[in-house]
Amino acid sequence: MGDDYSSVWSYRLKWLYTLLVVFTLMLPVFYVIYVSFNQNGFGAAEYVFTFEWYGEIFSDLLLLGALGNTFILAGITLAVAVPMGLIAAKFYKATEAKLLTVSLLLSPLFVPADILGSALLVFFKNLNIACATIGEWLGVSWFDTWFELGYFSALVGLIIYTLPYIFVVILITMGRYNEQQTEAARSCGATAWQAFVQVEFPQIRAGVFSACAFAVILTFNEYTRTSLLKGGYDTITSVLISQMLNEGMSEQSYAMSSLISFIAIALIGSIILYTLVQSERLEREARAKAEPVMSG
Amino acid sequence: MSQDIAVQVTDLSKNYGPVQALRGVDLSIAAGEYFVLLGPSGGGKTTLLRLLGGFIRPSAGRILLHGIDVSEQPPNHRPTSMVFQSFALFPHMNVAQNIGYGLRLRKLPKVEIDERVAAMLDLVGLGDLADRMPHALSGGQQQRVQLGRSLVLETDILLLDEPLAALDAKLRKDMCLELKHLQEQVGITFVHVTHNQEEAMTVADNMAIIADGELVETGTARDLYENPRRRFTADFIGETNIFDGTVTGVNNGEVAVDLGFAALTVDDNGQCPNVGTEVSVSIRSELVQILRSGIAVAADQQTLTANYGEAVYLGLATSHVAALPNGQAVVARHVSTGLALDVIAPGSSVELAWPRSMMRLHLS
Amino acid sequence: MGKALFLAPIVFMTLFFALPLALTVVWSVFERTMFWMEPGFTLFAYENFFFSARLENFLSSMWHSSISVVVAFIFGFPVAVFVRRRIPQVAQHRVILLFILPFMVSEIIRIFALRPVLQRTGLVNNVLLELGVITEPITVILYTPLGVIIGEVLSFLPFIVFAGFLAMEAVPKYIFEICDDLGAPRHRVFIDVILPLAAPGIFAGAVFIFVNGLGVALLPNILGGPGAVNAGLIATQAIAALDFPLAMAVSAIMMTTLLGLLYIGHRLFDLTRILSPIN
CATH class of the missing domain: 2.40.50.100 (RNA polymerase II/Efflux pump adaptor protein, barrel-sandwich hybrid domain)
Structure with a gap:
């Protein structure tokens, strides 16, 4: 592409550069995948190809337990953060305090994981103490454990982490939606909810699904906040890092990380494909609008 | 009830923060009339129309439609229906589904919906395009579908927000006359917003000039052209x-x-x-x-x-x-x-x- | 009821994000106890930070982080310009999506996997030795500040591509045609047109990388040598040592740095311009 006079070779060279950058960024990932297929494991002088480690994932109870925990966290994060992102995007569209809303929702991107994790850790510990103190005063104990480190606190960390991404993805999809269609539906007699479900949602579905994929992938890969806030149980990444920092990752762990990356890459790959199909359809529509099929 | 008042607006205002989009408008529109709100862009005419439709809430004043105060009612509780400026069809529904949407919301029997949709398709001249998707329609056809989608509901008042603005000049002229004839045929009240004088004069029984958030003058096209009271009207028209x-x-x-x-x-x-x-x-x-x-x-x-x-x-x-x-x-x-x-x-x-x-x- | 639901995300973020971060300032002046802290007012934690090797570490991590920003910009921004300028509109987002592929693998695994790539007997050295480019393995690329910088660039480069891509939205395509028409040389187009228009987005991307370079503990922990300590590592180490006021002081200092940077950026470029694509 480009204009008609620019050199094809400079265009190809730029493409090559772009792919080279992506490849370099992916290098560590490829390396992990490479190791996961080695019979002799990481750092061995000899390379023997095998699927063995993939089979052994399912007999590694520590890894499987952690996988289960991660799935639960990812599921709840999905169920909470995606609707929240949707509501936040609708709120953003309607509110007049746009700057404040968007700053609040996007600033978690700018706060490093360790800093937010530490602050939340101390926050929850304090809440816990406050709950216990108040409980003692009142002589009740049923809310003593509300804010103990565990699933709840880990979830809060994950929601804060994923919400900005979900918000942005949904907001960008909503940007292509013509608000007047909602008004048209209202004017046909639809309630606000009917207009959303029957008219708006079918058109922003792609964005919501991408947001779901984001939420799951981010949850699976998150380490810092979860490890600070999770309390006693393990997630995939916390198992992996404790292995890394101690005796080095087990072969099954390499296989597990690769497996997760495969799934994630397949997911994103299908999203890319889906948007490809979608965007070509949208382009066709745009062309059709620009050049009416027939006049009158 | 032939001299029924369809729209009665008293002291209607709308503020956006410090900006006054509409200031103390009083207006009444008779039932069965083709009424045009004419004025320069940003003058407040679309704000007035959207207030009638219930898409925005008035800052002050009352709106009575057929004698009933609807000032606090959402769009789906008003006897109005709106045709939008941009092509606001539902892109995931075909022509017939677009037109039938409001009837499906009213949970009418399928047979009746099909009948009324078919009749409406004929009325707006789209009889053979029922299965087309909106993106395969020309601009003029899309606006006809919008008209059909609103008219099929048989509401008492049809609101049209610059319905022809996105069409080219020649097509706009033809559609103008068609709109006028359509209104005479169905006999309900049309309230039409435009900034185009010729369009306004073609269709209007009565019109109101709106500028700077105020109602400048009302009258028939002939009155306003030949005998304007306000300097603004004289300057704006002709x-x-x-x-x-x-x-x-x-x-x-x-x-x-x-x-x-x-x-x-x-x-x-x-x-x-x-x-x-x-x-x-x-x-x-x-x-x-x-x-x-x-x-x-x-x-x-x-x-x-x-x-x-x-x-x-x-x-x-x-x-x-x-x-x-x-x-x-x-x-x-x-x-x-x-x-x-x-x-x-x-x-x-x-x-x-x-x-x-x-x-x-x-x-x- | 419906209205309250719409406020839920705002309430949630205020309660569990803004409030804890704001309270770090309060907790940072609490008295440290054996396992926890108690209300009081002392600047001991700040003293502990500013009058020790920690300040020096913090400042040098700032320096390394700045280098990472510049390197990431040099490698990443041209990609954003290329995609905006030469790729057809409908395909642009797809190309940009390529850059989220690395995120499909946990940050920690990516960083950790850099060890076997960069180490003395690692991939890079092996390839270079094979090719005869070097005769001795390079040892300065791991467990050194250089290692941390490499890790930062590889971890955060996609963000400068994203930010640059959004920023280039502010540079309409016809601008390039005007520049071609006027015969402006490339570097002038870049300095006179692209930079000023895209400045808010570029700045946001730069701040993102800078702050994360200061705050992500894993990078110096896994790739850095003995002296490589950034704010994130100080905070997590303080928590491990049960010195909560110090951890909170570091958080407060980080937040102040971030807010200061954003304030300066806003005064210079009006950061609200970044939002125009989504409005």
């Missing part, structure tokens, strides 16, 4: 020459106005200005004649001496521009005759003449 001056005398229904370089006498048209007030006098450009100096004029003509500027050929009409002694340009517009007699040398002195009785006085 091509008009306006002279600002001071009242120097009021006598027996006639007002003398001093322009500084000349004096005019104009009928007061029922208005009673005081001596010394600032007023305007206007004359439509097609009534102004340009005469070579020295030619005798009839007694009922008002004349002013001017310097001829240039002629601008516009096809059907030719505009002649001349400058008054104070520098103000006056336009005289006539059907192009193609005769060489039309040619006057630039810079030469000419007489501008027009019938005295056609001048209009504006106090504001």
Whole structure:
């Protein structure tokens, strides 16, 4: 592409550069995948190809337990953060305090994981103490454990982490939606909810699904906040890092990380494909609008 | 109930923060009338329409539709239906589904929905396009589907927000007449917003001029064109020459106005200005004649001496521009005759003449 | 009821994000106890930070982080310009999506996998030795500040591509045609047109990388040598040592740095311009 006079070779060279950058960024990932297929494991002088480690994932109870925990966290994060992102995007569209809303929702991107994790850790510990103190005063104990480190606190960390991404993805999809269609539906007699479900949602579905994929992938890969806030149980990444920092990752762990990356890459790959199909359809529509099929 | 009032609006205002989009509008529209809200962009006419439709909530004032106060009602509880400016069809539904959407919401039996949709498709002339998706329709067809989607609901009031603005000029003309005939056929109240004068005059039984958030004037197209009360209306509708001056005398229904370089006498048209007030006098450009100096004029003509500027050929009409002694340009517009007699040398002195009785006085 | 639901995300973020971060300032002046802290007012934690090797570490991590920003910009921004300028509109987002592929693998695994790539007997050295470019393995690329910088660039480069891509939205395509028409040389187009228009987005991307370079503990922990300590590592180490006021002081200092940077950026470029694509 480009204009008609620019050199094809400079265009190809730029493409090559772009792919080279992506490849370099992916290098560590490829390396992990490479190791996961080695019979002799990481750092061995000899390379023997095998699927063995993939089979052994399912007999590694520590890894499987952690996988289960991660799935639960990812599921709840999905169920909470995606609707929240949707509501936040609708709120953003309607509110007049746009700057404040968007700053609040996007600033978690700018706060490093360790800093937010530490602050939340101390926050929850304090809440816990406050709950216990108040409980003692009142002589009740049923809310003593509300804010103990565990699933709840880990979830809060994950929601804060994923919400900005979900918000942005949904907001960008909503940007292509013509608000007047909602008004048209209202004017046909639809309630606000009917207009959303029957008219708006079918058109922003792609964005919501991408947001779901984001939420799951981010949850699976998150380490810092979860490890600070999770309390006693393990997630995939916390198992992996404790292995890394101690005796080095087990072969099954390499296989597990690769497996997760495969799934994630397949997911994103299908999203890319889906948007490809979608965007070509949208382009066709745009062309059709620009050049009416027939006049009158 | 033939003289029923469809829309009654009292002291209606809408603020966006410190910005007043609409200020204290009072308006009533009779049932079965084709009513046009005309005005420049950003003047508040769309705000008024959206207030009627219930898409925005009034900051002050009441809206009565067929005598019922709907000021606090959402759009789906009002007897209105809206046609939008942009192509606001549902892109994931075909033509028939778009038109039938409102009926499905009302949970009508499928047979009845199909019948009414089919009848509506015929009415708006899209009988053979029922299965088309919106993106495969031309702009004009899309607007017909929008019309159908609203009309099929058989609401009492149809609101149209610049429905033809996105169409090209030729198509707009055709659709204009079609809209008018459609309204006569279905007999419900149409409230149509536009900034296009010709469009407004084609369709309107009555219209209102809205500018700067205020209702300037209401009347029939003929009233507003021939006999505007407000200076703004005179300036906005048609091509008009306006002279600002001071009242120097009021006598027996006639007002003398001093322009500084000349004096005019104009009928007061029922208005009673005081001596010394600032007023305007206007004359439509097609009534102004340009005469070579020295030619005798009839007694009922008002004349002013001017310097001829240039002629601008516009096809059907030719505009002649001349400058008054104070520098103000006056336009005289006539059907192009193609005769060489039309040619006057630039810079030469000419007489501008027009019938005295056609001048209009504006106090504001 | 419906209205309250719409406020839920705002309430949630205020309660669990803004409030804890704001309270770090309060907790940072609490008295440290054996296992926890108690209300009081002492600047001991700040003293502990500013009058020790920690300040020096913090400042040098700032320096390394700045280098990472510049390197990431040099490698990443041209990609954003290329995609905006030369790729057809409908395909642009797809190309940009390529850059989220690395995120499909946990940050920690990516960083950890850099060890075997960069180490003395690692991939890079092996390839270079094979090719005969070097005769001795390079040892300065791991467990050194250089290692941390490499890790930061590889971890955060996609963000400068994203930010740059959004920023280039502010540079309409016809601008390039005007520049071609006027015969402006490339570097002038870049300095006179692209930079000023895209500045808010570029700045946001730069701040993102800078702050994360200061705050992500894993990078110096896994790739850095003995002296490589950034704010994130100080905070997590303080938590491990049960010195909560110090951890909170570091958080407060980080938040102040971030807010300061954003304030300066806003004064210089009006950061609200970044939002125009989504409005």
